[in-house]
Amino acid sequence: MSAPAPEGLPFRLVATDLDGTLLRTDETVSERTRAALRRVSEAGAAHIVVTGRPVAWTRHILDALDYQGIAVCGQGAQVYHAGEHRLLTSVTLDRQLAAIALAKIEAEAGPLFLAASRDGLDGDLLVGPGYSIQEGPVAAVPITQPGELWTAPLNKLYLQHPELGDDALADVARRVAGGLVDVTMAGAGIVELLPLGLSKATGLSLAARRLGVKAAGTIAFGDMPNDIPMFGWASCGVAMANAHPELKAVADEITVSNDEDGIAVVLERLFA
DSSP: OOOOOGGGOSOSEEEEOIIIIISOTTSOOOHHHHHHHHHHHHHTOEEEEEOSSOGGGTHHHHHHTTOOSEEEEGGGTEEEETTTTEEEEEOOOOHHHHHHHHHHHHHHHOOOEEEEEESSTTOOEEEOTTOOOOOOSSOEEEOSSGGGGGSSOEEEEEEEOSSSOHHHHHHHHHHHHTTTSEEEEEETTEEEEEOTTOOHHHHHHHHHHHHTOOGGGEEEEEOSGGGHHHHHHSSEEEEOTTSOHHHHTTOSEEOOOGGGTHHHHHHHHHTO
16 A cells, blocks of 8 residues: 555545445445545545446436535546536447457357446447346336447446356457457446546546546445456555455455445554
8 A cells, every 4th residue: 555645634535436335235325434534534534436337327326315526427437526417528439349349259259148328417328239238217118129339429338148157258359359448347247338548547547637636546346347457547456355365365355245335444444
């Protein structure tokens, strides 16, 4: 761990993933964790949510938390001001490159089940035949033809395979299409194609710059491989006990699970 942040604080910025990290399994935030984050704020540090969810799938959670600051959404593609309900930046997928990447992956692995997230505050979730979606605040828009994916700007494509597991599918996608798009795994059944060079670290660095905070003053919490770039950027990365082995392997510390208030356990110690 690097030297303490300026102004006597252990860190000036606390970056937390949502699913499997800040949120418990029932998608709530415990009062203990809320109290720990209030302590962070009262000490003069900032808390920022950094999630793979696009804004349309994140706003209701931020509103319920009365979260007024900046959030990084869409795997780093969107920097969102929650208090003002507006997008500050948004990066979209090059649809031509994504179509080529998709063709290369299917040539190697066989037909895929597909979904896509459209850009914008209210971006639709397009869902193709066979794709298994999780319940969420955005109604899925069914599509029947692959060409329907490409009719409007997208943040990302979601891939599922009828036989391959998530790790195997992500490995194939990186091997055959890694020069065209970025590939990440954000959760069970969530393998994503992103704009090349985009990651949570990209969005977090932009948001931190707006807050006047550098990587050396940042601690990050996460649970999945899509949090690895964020851990690489931040001074300290803390993995939850329920985290994917790939993230645990690069973490500076492993805390207890999201259902056991793992974030609060660490913040109570640091901001005592």
